Amino acid sequence: MxxxxxxxxxxxxxxxxxxxxxxxxxxxxxxxxxxxxxxxxxxxxxxxxxxxxxxxxxxxxxxxxxxxxxxxxxxxxxxMGMVFQGSALFDSLSVEENIMFPIKMFANQARSEMLDRVNAVLKRVNLENINAKFPAELSGGMQKRVAIARAIVMNxxxxxxxxxxxxxxxxxxxxxxxxxxxxxxxxxxxxxxxxxxxxxxxxxxxxxxxxxxxxxxxxxxxxxxxKTDNESVVDFVYSSNLFKKVRQVYLDETN
Amino acid sequence: MNYLEHVGKYFLMLKQVFKRPQKRSVFGAALFREIEDLGLKSIGIVAFISFFVGGVVSIQTALNVESPLIPKSLIGFATKRSMILEFAPTFASIILAGKVGSFITSSIGTMRVTEQIDALEVMGINSLNYLVLPKILAALLFYPLLVFLAIFLGIFGGWIAGVLTDLFHSLDYITGIQMDFDPFLIKYAFIKSVVFAFVIATIPSYHGYYVKGGALEVGRASTQAVVWTSVVIILLNYFLTQLLLG
The missing domain is CATH 3.40.50.300 (P-loop containing nucleotide triphosphate hydrolases)
Incomplete structure (x- = not known):
């Protein structure tokens, strides 16, 4: 907490x-x-x-x-794990090296153990067989998932x-x-x-x-x-017509 | 920000850089990568320029030595002295300031604007130590070797130029380069190359690390880094020469 x-x-x-x-x-x-x-x-x-x-x-x-x-x-x-807006993956390192980086820096593990952990987190974010690729070769969504994998690799x-x-x-x-x-x-x-x-x-x-x-x-x-009647929140969250309608439907259904 | 603030910030940066690396194996790998990027990849340009500058120095000296009273061996002697005293340590460093300095600033600057440096900090890594210390060590280890390569190739280039143009005899040139050898001059070249290597690694790192904005600012920072590195090399060259030879 x-x-x-x-x-x-x-x-x-x-x-x-x-x-x-x-x-x-x-x-x-x-x-x-x-x-x-x-x-x-x-x-x-x-x-x-x-x-x-x-x-x-x-x-x-x-x-x-x-x-x-x-x-x-x-x-x-x-x-702490952090997923940055632009993913912030290290350009010069492959996907595997990016995810392995925090383990290399802070844990004393054999390479095979580190590799197992990298593969486990990659699997968890639904990415496999991209270990050797570099960030520039990945789509935006894949980069985000690799960033999540790197953020959670140290539990x-x-x-x-x-x-x-x-x-x-x-x-x-x-x-x-x-x-x-x-x-x-x-x-x-x-x-x-x-x-x-x-x-x-x-x-x-x-x-x-x-x-x-x-x-x-x-x-x-x-x-x-x-349900909030806070004007600032309503003004910010429901600024688009679509969200205004969604809110109205929700309020109609719940009342 | 005024110049004094930049100087202060630069030295505060160095304080963070010179800390014990967090993981020796990671530092070792980074050091070898930097030796390749900053050192090995610079051999070609340094060799190319030194060879031809040596040739030009010997040709110009030969063309300006018209008096029969001046021995032709002076051409080899002048080329050797020019290469050891000035060209190899100073001008090779300025060439490296352009090539390596812009590389260092743009690579660190890109890491800054794409939040890769923030990512290192969030992980609990001293980003300055991790990024800059291997560059400084790589430069300090490799640039003196590059300078000695430049001296050798410059003198060799001078000899080749003479042989090809027939402006002087090979034997005169060889006599000249063997004449009046002062080992202190090699020490002088070594001291200058070490000092300039430090400048080439740290000033561009400073410009890259503290860049703010986007790609355009990284480009501007690279230009500024090359300019300031060259200015500092020229100023230090004057003071070192005065100090060591004056």
Whole structure:
């Protein structure tokens, strides 16, 4: 479980996060949504430790990150997996080397053991026989799946995804969403996803955090988001006619 | 950002770079990869340019030595001195600053803008140490060898040019290159090549690592890296010459 208490982050005079509280539970997919510039990326990077908040605290299963020793922080990093928006696979390494990279860096395993683990996670993300290929030879969807495989290869406790569906066709996007949710349940990971994709919100948003101007403007689930009367959320989530109609149908059916 | 801030940031970068590698086997593999990318792949261009510059130096010297009072062996002597003192350590380094410097900046810069460096940091890897230290060691190990290759090929190129153009006799040239040999000059060339190797590996790494934006900014950073690396080499060349030979 990740607990965030009153975090603040500024860049010069620009206050990006202005005091956010949140809890992300184990075995659940939590989504952070909000308009561009609302502070989503800074919030996610603060969770990852890439930015240090000036105020407030972030704790991982009860351990407050800013009070951790360097060794504990290093260990925490190894418990984290991250799927970047552009996949961030290492161009110069093959798929196999990309996924094997964290094991090589942090575990003392024989090559055959490492290879078994790589093949197991590749199978888990429904990719096989692509070990020797390089990232440039893969489609966007395949790159995302390899990125997920690399993120889970060390059995992380926490999985972070930044716009995992960006640049994917709707069908592949759903495959990626479902894969992330399945992995979250299967390995009991605490998963936090930064997303713009309203399909993801509806499909896998077990917990949704809506950020506006650096503050948490709304919190709920994908069921509750249909019923909310929070104007900012309604304005953002149901900005398209299609989603307005979907919401209306849902409300008509449930009332 | 002013120049002083860049200098400070550069030295703070070096502080992160010079830490113990997290995994020796991974570092070893990276070092061999860098030796290939930065060193072995530069042999061709250094050899080609050194050979022809040596030829040009000997031809120009021969054409300018008209007085019968000046011995023809001076041509070999002048070519040898030019190659050891200036061409091989300094100009070969400037050529490498262009070739290798732009490669280093663009490869690290692309990793930055495609979030590959963030991926390393999230994994708990000291990205500066992982990316830059193997480049520095590869350059420090290999560039002195390239400089000595450049000296040899430059002198050889001078001899071939003389033989082909018939501007001087082979024996005069060989006498010239054997004349008044000062071992300190080899040490001087070695010191310069080591210092310049460090500059060639670190300044482009700095420009690549801290690039912000997209492909266009990576291109701009590569150009800036080559310019600044060349400027620093020229300035250090002056100070080292003053310090070691002055």
């Amino acid at each position: 990740i607990t965030v208490e009153n975090i603040h982050k500024s860049f010069g005079d620009n206050k990006v996060l202005k005091g956010i509280d949140a809890t992300f539970e184990r075995g659940k997919t939590s989504l952070i949504i909000g308009q561009s510039g609302s502070g989503k990326t800074v919030f996610l990077k603060s969770l990852l430790g890439l930015f240090q908040p000036e105020q407030g605290s972030i704790s991982f299963d009860g351990s407050i990150s800013k009070e951790m020793s360097d060794d504990q922080k290093r260990q925490l990093r190894q418990d 992380p406790k926490y999985l972070f995804c930044d716009e995992p569906n960006s640049g994917l066709d709707p069908k592949t996007a759903i495959v990626i969403d479902n894969l992330i949710q399945e992995i979250t349940k299967e390995y009991q990971i605490t998963t936090v996803i930064n997303s713009h994709d309203m399909n993801s919100v509806m499909e896998i948003g077990e917990k949704i955090l809506f950020l506006k101007d650096g503050l948490k403007a709304w919190e709920g689930s994908n069921k509750e988001i249909f």
